[in-house]
Amino acid sequence: MATDYVLVVHGVKHRRADEFNRMVEALLQRVGQTIGLNGRTIKPIPIFWGDLNVQPQATLRQGLEASPQWRKLWMTDFRVSEVIEFAGDAALYLSRHVGAQVVQRFQQMALPALQSAQPDDRLHLVTHSLGSVILFDLLFAARWDDPSLDNDASTRQTRQIVKQLRNALFGLGQTPGQGLPIASVHTLGSPIALFSLLSVTGDSTHDLTKDLRSLLQTLYHQRGKKSLPWYNYMHPGDPLAYPLQGLMPHLMGNAQLYVHLKDVITEHRGLPITVGRLPLLWGGDAHGSYWKSDTVVKTLADALR
Template sequence: MPTDYVLFVHGVKTPNRGDFQKLASTLFNRIQNSINDKSRVVKPIYSFWGDLNWDAQKELKKGFETSSKWKDYWFRDFRTGQILEFVGDAALYLSRHVGTQVVERLKSDAVSVLRGSNTSDRLHIITHSWGTVILFDILFARRWEDPLLDVEVRKTVNELRTVLFGLHPSPANGIPLASIHTMGSPLALFSLLNISGNVNGASTHDLTPQLITMLENLYNLRKKPLLWRNFAHPGDPIAYPLEGVLPMILDGSDRFLETQDVITDSGNILNRPFSQQLVPLLWGGEAHGSYWDNPVVGKTISEVIRSTI
């Protein structure tokens, strides 16, 4: 029976696999309950990496606290919370040591489930926060093709990529993407890496060549654009729009992609007068973690998945 797989990749501040799966299951259950087509199976895949950098961040926090001037800093909780967790996860992932561990974890969680899928099955990706950048980097960035990398690492990344239709050497193989859903995503900021090139003018972090190849192959297969919904809480300082960014970095995206930014909340009535000031940042962490149980997110993703069936 054809299967719709839903791959969940979490973001920052998620050190426990059980807590992550509980959050993602809330969203998955809403999706599953809304799909009435009994001719298809819907299965979740939970990719967890949040414990790989937790110890390093705790050690760094201890270093801050031993400073004789630490108590003179303002916003200490904000610095060791949202900022450290986001920037720290980014820095650690970009290091080859932790980045390689994340690659291995994604392979362990996803490849064994998706291997053997074909074009009658479908994959829906739901990512949160920094998890969006991680997944797209692993699937599309050229830095994982560097011959200086360990052979086994390059082999693992290739296994991950060839699971997907459009990146597979044989166009008849691999599971096709049917929709992408990004929540609280900073992916737009990383489009700046496209103009930070090497001596040949190409960035090893550039996601676009491989991504465009996959999108074009998907379009040729399905004869319709891939649906992409980008969810943002207005008070989430990590969330950025994509509607106007993707056409800047992806040639042909208007043909291959149907992208919509979706605002998930109108914001607290007490915060609205300060919406363009720094005060709401104090609640930014709560906003950033609000997507998993948000009715707008669940309803929108459910409608998109139903429309692909």
């Protein structure tokens, strides 16, 4: 029986692997119930990395709170529970030590499944929040192609793992005509639009365009000249969710012909958002809402059919 692998990468504010795994299982169980019997098996590949940042961020908070001026600042709880969670996770991933550990998690949790895939199997990417940036960086960023990174043994090992991940996917790596093909992409509450600023002034080691364009073009022909579906889900109250449709010409150029990207609003109640309610929506309903969203379940089920 053919398998639909669903690679799920979480974003900020996930610190327990068991909770994340249960959340992924519940989401895909609902997807499976929506699809019904279709002759394919759904197999999740959850990538958990949130625990790597617990101790570094705890040390940072202790240092901030030790300042005699800390309690004079406004919204200290918001700074700790929201701003540090996001900015801290992003900074730690870009650091050499924690970034290498995140790459090792992909090696441990994803590579065995990806490398054992059969010809009729497919891969669906589901990424939340900063997880979108992390996965797209590993798969497409030019910085991993820099041979000067091999001068350091630890960095060389990390770069080799990234190569293995890319080689496991159809359309990437040294043998782009082999590997597991991506069948759909789902970005939940993604700040990828913000990170596109890294390459806005020209060439950048964090630029995703070249390899992403190559993947989309190769997949387009493998799929019988059908565009790859990419759904970008946004809750209106989620300050980390940004549209991508309007950025495609800038990011992809002609490669936008090879992907059907659609921005999807997951909440239509039109509730007004005030500054006072923003921390509540971010920490509760908005940024974490995608895992239980009926819209996400339905759209993901349609992609897996």
